[in-house]
Amino acid sequence: MSGRTDNHFIPELGTGNPLETLRGKQIAVTKLHQPPAQVMARYCFRPWEPEDTEIYQRMLDDAELWRYMPEDYPGEITTELARTLIELSRQVSHHKVRAVEYQGRVIGQMRMQWKTDVTPPQSGEISYWLGREHWGLGLAAPMIALFSWRCFSIFPALSTIIARVHVENMASQRVLERAGWQRVRVDGDWQVFQMQRQDVIDWSSLNKPASLPG
Numbered sequence: 711m712s713g714r715t716d717n718h719f720i721p722e723l724g725t726g727n728p729l730e731t732l733r734g735k736q737i738a739v740t741k742l743h744q745p746p747a748q749v750m751a752r753y754c755f756r757p758w759e760p761e762d763t764e765i766y767q768r769m770l771d772d773a774e775l776w777r778y779m780p781e782d783y784p785g786e787i788t789t790e791l792a793r794t795l796i797e798l799s800r801q802v803s804h805h806k807v808r809a810v811e812y813q814g815r816v817i818g819q820m821r822m823q824w825k826t827d828v829t830p831p832q833s834g835e836i837s838y839w840l841g842r843e844h845w846g847l848g849l850a851a852p853m854i855a856l857f858s859w860r861c862f863s864i865f866p867a868l869s870t871i872i873a874r875v876h877v878e879n880m881a882s883q884r885v886l887e888r889a890g891w892q893r894v895r896v897d898g899d900w901q902v903f904q905m906q907r908q909d910v911i912d913w914s915s916l917n918k919p920a921s922l923p924g
C-alpha cells in the first residue's frame with residue numbers, strides 16, 4: 711500500500727459510540743460494520759499526484775472508458791490535459807477525487823460529488839472508473855463498497871450516496887448490486903442507485919483477491 715494514503719482515512723470514526731456531537735447537537739450515527747482487514751489492506755485511496763500524469767493519461771485516453779460516463783470523451787488526452795485534470799481533481803471544493811491503488815498499483819479513480827451545500831455533507835453522488843486492463847477482475851465492487859464505507863465513516867452526517875449508471879452499462883449496474891446498492895429510479899437514460907448509511911454490506915462476497923495483469 712502507498713505511503714501517501716489519504717490522511718482522512720479514519721477507520722474507527724463512526725464505528726464506535728453511535729451517538730456523536732455535531733456543532734454541539736447530539737446526532738444518532740448508525741453503527742457501521744468495519745470491512746475485513748484483508749479487503750482494506752488491498753486498496754488505497756489517495757489524491758492524484760503530478761507524478762501520476764503518465765499512468766493517468768494512459769488509462770483515460772480511451773474512448774471506450776468514457777462510453778457510459780456522465781461526461782463526454784474530451785478527445786485525445788494529451789499530457790497537458792492530464793496535468794490539468796489532475797490539478798483540478800486536487801482542488802478542494804464540491805468534490806473529493808481519489809486515485810485508487812490495488813496492492814500498490816494505480817487501477818482507477820473514485821469521485822464523490824457532494825449534493826448539498828451544507829457542511830458537513832448529508833448526501834453525495836459517486837462516480838468511478840478503472841483503467842481498461844483492470845476490467846473484468848472483480849476489482850470494482852469492493853472498491854466502491856470500501857470507498858462508500860469510508861465516506862460514511864469520515865462524515866457522520868452523510869446519510870445517502872447515489873450513483874447514476876447508464877441503462878446500457880450492465881457491468882457497472884452489476885457491480886453496484888454486488889456492492890449492496892439498491893435501484894431507486896430510472897431518470898431518462900440513467901438508472902439511479904443508492905446506498906444508505908444503515909444498509910448492510912455483505913463483505914464476505916467482496917473478499918476475493920484478484921491478480922493484476924503483468
Ligand SMILES: CC(C)(COP(=O)(O)OP(=O)(O)OC[C@H]1O[C@@H](n2cnc3c(N)ncnc32)[C@H](O)[C@@H]1OP(=O)(O)O)[C@@H](O)C(=O)NCCC(=O)NCCS
Pocket residue numbers: 774775776778779780837838839840841844845846847848849850851874875876879880881882884885888
Ligand atoms: C464499470 C466498471 C467499473 C466495471 O468494473 P469491473 O470490475 O471491470 O466489472 P466486471 O467486468 O468485473 O463486471 C462486473 C459484473 O458485470 C457483468 N457484466 C459485464 N458486462 C456485462 C454485460 N454486458 N451484460 C451483463 N453483465 C455484464 C460481469 O459478468 C460481472 O458479473 P459478476 O459480478 O456476476 O461476475 C469498469 O468496466 C469501468 O471502469 N468502465 C468504464 C467507466 C464506467 O463505465 N464507469 C461507471 C460509470 S457509472
